[in-house]
Amino acid sequence: MSSIELKVEGMSCGSCVKHIKEALAPLAGVEAVEVDLAAGQVRVTGTPSSAALLAAFDAAGYPAQLLAATTPIAGKAAGGASGGCCCH
Ligand SMILES: [Cu+2]
Numbered sequence: 283m284s285s286i287e288l289k290v291e292g293m294s295c296g297s298c299v300k301h302i303k304e305a306l307a308p309l310a311g312v313e314a315v316e317v318d319l320a321a322g323q324v325r326v327t328g329t330p331s332s333a334a335l336l337a338a339f340d341a342a343g344y345p346a347q348l349l350a351a352t353t354p355i356a357g358k359a360a361g362g363a364s365g366g367c368c369c370h
Contacts, residue, residue, distance in 0.1 A: 283313070285327045287349040290339060293319055295367040298344065305342035309334050323349065343369070 293299065299317040306315045306326060313328035324346070326335060332348055339346035 283327060284329060285325050286330070286332060286335065288324045288326070288335065288339070288346040289349050290322055290324050290344050290346045292344045292368075293317070293322055295319075295369065297369050298367065301342055301369060302339070302344060305338045306330075306335065309338055 290302065293302065296319070299319055302317055302324060303315045306312050306324075309330045311328045311330035311334075312326055314326070316325045316327070318324070336346055336348070
């Protein structure tokens with residue numbers, strides 16, 4: 283079994299975690315979803331296509347990028363997250 287790790291933007295509370303799990307769980311090949319809220323990372327266990335994963339994150343409103351495939355740009359400013367969570 284393999285897993286895919288992604289860096290996810292916009293997660294700021296437990297509801298975000300729930301939204302993401304609900305968005306990913308129905309995808310073909312997804313067996314388990316682990317969310318590290320503090321690190322802003324998600325690990326998906328199973329054999330989903332990375333394109334389907336990214337599309338699901340996008341649809342849920344949390345832009346994501348693959349950690350295995352690309353190294354995130356560390357210098358990116360983390361501004362704009364001052365006022366709590368914007369999820370519903
Ligand atoms: Cu939230």
